Amino acid sequence: MSALRVSGLSIARAGLPVVSGVDLVAEPGAISVVLGANGAGKTTLLEGLSGIIPVTGGTIAIGGSEVQNALAGLRSRAGLAHVEQGRTVFGQLTTDENLRIGLRKGAGTDEAYGLFPELTQRRQVRGGLLSGGEQQMLVIARALLTRPKVLLIDEMSAGLAPVIVTRLMHTVRRLADEGLAVLLVEQFAALALSIGDRAYVMRRGRFVYDGDCGSLAKAPDELHRLYLGTT
Amino acid sequence: METYFTAAVAGLTAGGAYALLGVCAVFTYRLVAVVNFTGAAIGTAGTFMLISLTEAGYPTWPSVLAGIVTGTAVGVAIGFVMTRWFATAGASTKAAVTAALLVGLIAIGLRLTGGQHPHVMPELFPGSAFRLAGVQVTNASALTIGLAVLFTVASSLFLNGTRTGLHLRALSERPMAAELLGVRVRLLSLFVWGVTGAFTTFALMIIAPQRSPNFMTLSLLVVPALAAALIGLFRSFWLTLAGGIALGILEGLASTVDVVSQYRSAIPFLVILAVLLWSQREARWDEAR
Numbered sequence: 001m002s003a004l005r006v007s008g009l010s011i012a013r014a015g016l017p018v019v020s021g022v023d024l025v026a027e028p029g030a031i032s033v034v035l036g037a038n039g040a041g042k043t044t045l046l047e048g049l050s051g052i053i054p055v056t057g058g059t060i061a062i063g064g065s066e067v068q069n070a071l072a073g074l075r076s077r078a079g080l081a082h083v084e085q086g087r088t089v090f091g092q093l094t095t096d097e098n099l100r101i102g103l104r105k106g107a108g109t110d111e112a113y114g115l116f117p118e119l120t121q122r123r124q125v126r127g128g129l130l131s132g133g134e135q136q137m138l139v140i141a142r143a144l145l146t147r148p149k150v151l152l153i154d155e156m157s158a159g160l161a162p163v164i165v166t167r168l169m170h171t172v173r174r175l176a177d178e179g180l181a182v183l184l185v186e187q188f189a190a191l192a193l194s195i196g197d198r199a200y201v202m203r204r205g206r207f208v209y210d211g212d213c214g215s216l217a218k219a220p221d222e223l224h225r226l227y228l229g230t231t
Numbered sequence: 232m233e234t235y236f237t238a239a240v241a242g243l244t245a246g247g248a249y250a251l252l253g254v255c256a257v258f259t260y261r262l263v264a265v266v267n268f269t270g271a272a273i274g275t276a277g278t279f280m281l282i283s284l285t286e287a288g289y290p291t292w293p294s295v296l297a298g299i300v301t302g303t304a305v306g307v308a309i310g311f312v313m314t315r316w317f318a319t320a321g322a323s324t325k326a327a328v329t330a331a332l333l334v335g336l337i338a339i340g341l342r343l344t345g346g347q348h349p350h351v352m353p354e355l356f357p358g359s360a361f362r363l364a365g366v367q368v369t370n371a372s373a374l375t376i377g378l379a380v381l382f383t384v385a386s387s388l389f390l391n392g393t394r395t396g397l398h399l400r401a402l403s404e405r406p407m408a409a410e411l412l413g414v415r416v417r418l419l420s421l422f423v424w425g426v427t428g429a430f431t432t433f434a435l436m437i438i439a440p441q442r443s444p445n446f447m448t449l450s451l452l453v454v455p456a457l458a459a460a461l462i463g464l465f466r467s468f469w470l471t472l473a474g475g476i477a478l479g480i481l482e483g484l485a486s487t488v489d490v491v492s493q494y495r496s497a498i499p500f501l502v503i504l505a506v507l508l509w510s511q512r513e514a515r516w517d518e519a520r
Contacts, residue, residue, distance in 0.1 A: 052407060056391030076413035088408040100394075101401045135410050146413055 001064055001182030003028050003150040004049070004080070006118070009058035009068075011041075011048035018044040019205045022058070026150050026181040031172065033192045033213060034185045036202035037227050043085055046152045049183075050082035051075045060077040061210075063149050076102070079149035085158065087135040091128025095119055097226040098127050098138055112141035115171065133164035140168070150181040157188040169195050193217040202228040233365070238483040245455075246479020247375025252452060253459025253471040254382050255427040255434075261463045262403045262423045266326040266457070269309050270431055272336040272450035277302025277432030278439050279340065279446060282350050291353050299432050305336075306428020307421050314420045318406065333450065340446035350362035352444040355436055371437050373436045376476065378437075382430055383468040399423065455479075458499035461506045478502060 004026040011019040019041045026032045036042050048055045051072030060068040062078045070078070091096050099109045113120045117138040122130060127138060136156060143151060153172065157165040165188060173195040176182050186192035193199060193213045201209035201216075201223070208215065209226050216223055252270055259267045281298035285291055309332060317325050344350070356370035390396040401409040402416055410416045435449055442448055455478050462474025478499060483494035 038500055050411060052411070071417075072407070072410045073413055074417055082411050084408065088405055090404045090408070092404055093397075093400060097400075101397060101409065101414065104413075126411055142412065199264070 002026065002061075003063060004183065005059075005061045006049065007059045009045070009048065009060065010055045010056045011044050011053060013044060013053065017056075019048060022202075022205075022207055024183075024200060024207070024210075025172040026183045027198075028181050029151070029176055029178045029179050030197040031182040031184055031195060032200065032204060033196035034183065034200045035189050035192065035223070035227070037186075040202040042202055043154055046154050046183070046185055048178035049075075050080060050152060052082075052084075076146060076148075079147070080152065080179060081143035081146050081150070082152045083139050083143050083154060083156070085154040087132065087139055089127035089130065089135045089138055091126060093127055094124050095127060095130065095134075095138055096123045099142050099145055102142060104147040106147065107145045107147055109145070112145060113118075115144070115182060116141055125204065132160050133168075135225045136160060136164070136168060140171070144175070144180075148180070150183065151175070152183045152185075155187060156183045156184070157186060157191070189223060190217070203227070203229055234487055236364065236485045237366050239480045240363060240368055240372070240483070241482070241486075242479040242483020243372035243476065244369060244375055244438060244441055244479070245482060246476035247372055247377075247379055247474075248434045248452070249455040249459050249478050250379035250472045251375060251382060251434040252431060252456030253463070253475040254379055254386070254468050255431050256453075256456050256460040257465055257471050257489065257513060258382075258386055259427050260460070262399050263310070263313070263420045264322060264325070264403065265313055265329060266322065266465070267309075267427075268326065268329040268333045268453055268457075269336060270456055271435065271453040271481050272333050272340070273306045273309060273428045273433035274302050274431030274433075275340060275449040276303065276305045276336065277428070278352075278435045278444075278449060279350075281436055282352055282439075282444065283344075285353050288350060291355070295355065295433075295436060296437060299429050302432025303425045303429045306424040306426075306431075307407070308426025309428075310421045313424075314417050316422075333453070337447050339451050340450065344446050347445055350444050352439045354440045364393060375407055375434060375437050376436065378430070379472050379475065383472050386468060395419070395422075437493075454503075455499040458502045458506075461503055462475055464506075465470055474502075484513025 002025045006022060006024045009019060009022040010017060028176050034042050043051060047053045049060055055068050059066050062080050065078055079158045096109060099112050118134060119137055156168055169191055172182055184192055193216055196213035199211060199213045199216045200207045255363050256267055256270050258266055277298040280301040280441040281294045284297055301377035317328055356374055359371050360370045360373035361368055390400055398414045399419055402414060402419055406416055439449060459471050459475035459478055463471030481498055482495050485498060
């Protein structure tokens with residue numbers, strides 16, 4: 001069974017359609033990459049999936065249970081975690097407190113420190129005082145402690161040094177290899193395709209490509225055409 | 232000198248109530264990001280439940296309990312409106328909504344309680360607690376200040392020492408990020424509104440016998456409460472506590488000076504003005520440069 005199955009999803013902002021008739025699946029142990037130019041609707045798609053904004057049509061099933069009408073908190077408890085764009089740490093709370101917020105039964109903060117040893121020395125430091133890379137590690141680790149079936153990650157690389165981005169990408173690949181379903185929205189197309197399994201390319205709120213990452217990585221001209229819609 | 236001291240001590244009852252109402256206002260602002268103009272009106276609704284029941288012949292303490300339950304319920308109802316329809320609105324919109332709700336609550340309250348019709352408010356804690364330099368400190372003074380200190384200490388312990396407190400702190404900073412981690416944001420917000428409703432009601436029950444017990448007068452105690460909260464810059468519980476007590480003492484002292492006595496209810500407005508001017512001084516200075 002797919003960790004996440006989306007059928008005919010439509011989302012509007014201020015009455016204007018932004019995402020239209022999207023179908024996608026995220027399988028356990030695989031990374032699905034969503035690519036597209038700015039304004040294509042990628043972030044809106046993730047916000048609709050996690051319940052930040054309401055959807056106007058279609059279905060969202062997490063582990064077989066439909067959640068399209070549920071609040072964000074319920075979707076989280078059903079197994080969906082969303083790492084938002086912009087590193088949404090709780091700036092006034094320490095690293096340790098940030099990690100403990102969503103802690104589910106059987107999860108412990110030691111897992112987070114094991115995944116990102118860099119955070120160990122920063123346990124008692126306020127989230128707002130961490131570096132950009134540390135903040136991104138913190139929000140990923142924090143999301144994992146909710147024991148998700150599927151992890152949505154939005155623009156993980158934004159504003160980070162390439163060496164940190166590579167480190168984070170490898171960690172995400174490792175998480176998928178351990179059985180997590182990952183849906184990764186990313187501008188850094190080459191790196192995302194190098195770790196991904198399935199690729200979707202979005203243009204004007206619709207998917208214009210649904211296939212494997214390897215083929216797309218080998219055809220940069222095709223990717224360019226899909227992004228811009230030129231023939 | 233003794234006259235001034237007696238007047239200052241007399242102001243402690245009001246000061247304790249202002250402090251408690253102010254601390255509740257800071258609690259609401261810090262946790263659900265609302266400058267709540269309905270705070271005192273919520274407590275007034277509960278207080279009038281107590282008055283109605285005792286006037287109808289019911290025993291005092293069960294009526295107190297019913298009043299606190301009413302205050303809690305009204306608080307939760309206001310909280311429901313704010314979390315259901317205005318959760319993502321800006322701070323000024325939320326404040327404006329609570330100001331509008333205050334007007335509505337006063338209108339309904341005056342209608343239900345007979346307007347200016349005189350009521351008998353039972354004194355819950357008559358008598359004096361102890362003498363301070365020869366001046367009697369009433370039970371009401373000691374209790375309101377004690378309750379304000381208790382609320383301040385308990386809030387701090389609760390927010391910093393419990394899982395629910397951690398969730399509330401996360402909710403106050405980034406409600407959506409907290410909800411995405413599975414925090415029950417709406418339920419916790421309603422909890423905050425309910426708790427502050429209960430404490431506000433009890434504070435007003437203590438102070439009401441010293442005031443004219445009509446719905447409007449008690450509801451407008453939100454002004455000194457917000458002045459106290461402003462002294463704490465809507466952040467510090469302890470500064471708010473001290474500010475509320477100081478306001479009460481100042482009002483008490485003002486009552487001994489004939490020239491200013493009749494204007495003493497304007498003191499909270501002057502304090503609000505002074506704090507706003509002081510807090511904006513850097514912006515004004517930059518503009519002047």
